[in-house]
Amino acid sequence: MLESGYVACRGLCDTPVMDVRPVIMARSLVKRFGDFTAVNGIDVEIVPGEAFGFLGPNGAGKTSTMRMIGCVSPVTDGDLRIFDLDPSTDGREIRGRMGVVPQLDQLDTELTVAENLLIYGRYFDISRRDCRAKADELIEFVQLAEKRDSKVDSLSGGQKRRVSIARSLINDPELLLLDEPTTGLDPQARHVLWDRLYQLKERGATQVITTHFMDEAEQLCDRLVVMDGGEIVAEGSPQGLITEHIRREVLEVRFGYGRNEQQLPALDGVGSRIEVLPDRLLIYDDDGDAALSELHRREIVPESALVRRSSLEDVFLKLTGRTLIE
Amino acid sequence: MNTHAVSLPLRIVPTAMLSIRRPQRMIERSAYVYRRGWLILLSGFFEPLLYLLSIRVGLSALVGDIEMGGRTFSYDEFVAPGLMAAAAMNGAVFECTANVFYKIKHSKLYEAVLATPMSAGDVALGEIGGAVVRSGLYAIAFAITMWALGLVASPWMVLAIPAAMLIGFTFASLGMALTTFMRSWEDFEYVPAITLPLFLFSTTFYPLSQYGEWAWMVGLSPLYHGVELVRAADLGVWDGSIIGHIAVLVGLSVVGLAVASRRIERLLLT
Ligand SMILES: Nc1ncnc2c1ncn2[C@@H]1O[C@H](COP(=O)(O)OP(=O)(O)O)[C@@H](O)[C@H]1O
Numbered sequence A: 001m002l003e004s005g006y007v008a009c010r011g012l013c014d015t016p017v018m019d020v021r022p023v024i025m026a027r028s029l030v031k032r033f034g035d036f037t038a039v040n041g042i043d044v045e046i047v048p049g050e051a052f053g054f055l056g057p058n059g060a061g062k063t064s065t066m067r068m069i070g071c072v073s074p075v076t077d078g079d080l081r082i083f084d085l086d087p088s089t090d091g092r093e094i095r096g097r098m099g100v101v102p103q104l105d106q107l108d109t110e111l112t113v114a115e116n117l118l119i120y121g122r123y124f125d126i127s128r129r130d131c132r133a134k135a136d137e138l139i140e141f142v143q144l145a146e147k148r149d150s151k152v153d154s155l156s157g158g159q160k161r162r163v164s165i166a167r168s169l170i171n172d173p174e175l176l177l178l179d180e181p182t183t184g185l186d187p188q189a190r191h192v193l194w195d196r197l198y199q200l201k202e203r204g205a206t207q208v209i210t211t212h213f214m215d216e217a218e219q220l221c222d223r224l225v226v227m228d229g230g231e232i233v234a235e236g237s238p239q240g241l242i243t244e245h246i247r248r249e250v251l252e253v254r255f256g257y258g259r260n261e262q263q264l265p266a267l268d269g270v271g272s273r274i275e276v277l278p279d280r281l282l283i284y285d286d287d288g289d290a291a292l293s294e295l296h297r298r299e300i301v302p303e304s305a306l307v308r309r310s311s312l313e314d315v316f317l318k319l320t321g322r323t324l325i326e
Numbered sequence B: 001m002n003t004h005a006v007s008l009p010l011r012i013v014p015t016a017m018l019s020i021r022r023p024q025r026m027i028e029r030s031a032y033v034y035r036r037g038w039l040i041l042l043s044g045f046f047e048p049l050l051y052l053l054s055i056r057v058g059l060s061a062l063v064g065d066i067e068m069g070g071r072t073f074s075y076d077e078f079v080a081p082g083l084m085a086a087a088a089m090n091g092a093v094f095e096c097t098a099n100v101f102y103k104i105k106h107s108k109l110y111e112a113v114l115a116t117p118m119s120a121g122d123v124a125l126g127e128i129g130g131a132v133v134r135s136g137l138y139a140i141a142f143a144i145t146m147w148a149l150g151l152v153a154s155p156w157m158v159l160a161i162p163a164a165m166l167i168g169f170t171f172a173s174l175g176m177a178l179t180t181f182m183r184s185w186e187d188f189e190y191v192p193a194i195t196l197p198l199f200l201f202s203t204t205f206y207p208l209s210q211y212g213e214w215a216w217m218v219g220l221s222p223l224y225h226g227v228e229l230v231r232a233a234d235l236g237v238w239d240g241s242i243i244g245h246i247a248v249l250v251g252l253s254v255v256g257l258a259v260a261s262r263r264i265e266r267l268l269l270t
């Protein structure tokens, strides 16, 4: 389905292959709005077939980065090349070869689902006939056949999101930019979307995804960068980041709101690191159950205790001292 | 004269023109939209028609005949082309002010389009082109009505249709350029404050000779140049001055288009 002048990596490689030309290459990329620096000198290289994530809280600079890559926002400073082309001079060609799902749906509210796809294909200069065939195929792909002739206004949030994804695929893009594809969706709608994105990845499309959901990044991304305050604070595969920065498991204990910090002296030596949140303590250890046994041995009785696997959320907490959401 | 005011169009006109590839896609989109809302299209036609009928019924007999280029015409023959030109202006202004503002500020349509290979120049020219097509349709309907009422004085009348489309082009461009500077819906209250005086004082209702020492000011109205063109075609009376009128309208169209595309780029590609 997706043809490209690049060797498609087809998701087999977890690390960039050096002899493949990157689809996206950013060096010291900067975006400023007046005096405010939204993206502060990031370096990124994304290879064909890869699913690459930008993970970070609101205001980290993810959308600003995506808009520069999408050639709808001029680069303030640094180098950016996409398909080995320059966005400032070859924006039209670059945009023609990629699909974009913006953070907020930009569907044509005056048109139906099918018309949205049709006219969007026409903007790419695809013949009317090919647009029609492709639109039907994509509407099927996102499971909206029964909504084909409904105005997009009447759709639910999840359905609109699926139309956005279908529309972004009308030109068989080599590169797909997805800005928070599942924010605001209920769990079921998220899983449908994840499944579609996974299928697209199987077909070889390069994907760039921003998210502030850890589970989403872990599900969808081969490799990701953690962004905070316009800068990249960590880079790696989801599992690699976890093993590099924190322990495999977390013991979450609660002693009641505001009373967690007082317990620290008593917990000295338990786990490899302890993170204090207002409502709970996070004790990182390769064996969470062992840490819990140690608590019992010391006769420390929390209101609740829970052992779980560490996630990217924990990595983010360690790197920035803050939680991702809120 | 301020050199900046001159050099700015010189700088932005070529860039805007060079970025244009497929503006017709915007017209295609409008066609999809109007396929369902064709009633809206009709509304723009009735207002000038009512003017025309009211003048035909009452005012004409009161005013008497008017002499132009050595020939005499009834008053309704004189006024009809003026109304046709004004209708072209109003239709274009309507299409390219409030509608465009909604698309820039609220519907995000242009942002979606600019994420594709389309450029700001494509968007601007496409939307203006849509207004021109609409002006053309109104002009044809209006011309047929005039003919049915016996108000067509010359077969050259067919040229009034491209003339009305040129008026549409000019006012759509200027209207769109102006809209890109508007901050809120309140700003649109100024639009009639501009179009109404133009409608009243562009030789629409009486010839230039009646304006006396204010005649030079009439020349500043873009609509005046349009009225002169439509009237020349309708009455079949013209001279070399129509070249000047065409040049003014084309010039304003191009500048309006360039400003509109440049501003859309500024507003949306941040
Ligand atoms: N057009 C703009 N003008 C001024 N500031 C902006 C603009 N767009 C984004 N910002 C600011 O840049 C920062 C990063 O925003 P954004 O890239 O949207 O972050 P994210 O997508 O990670 O939430 C935010 O503080 C935001 O307020």
Ligand SMILES: [Mg+2]
Pocket (backbone or CB within 6 Å): A062, A063, A064, A103, A179, A180
């Ligand atoms: Mg964002």
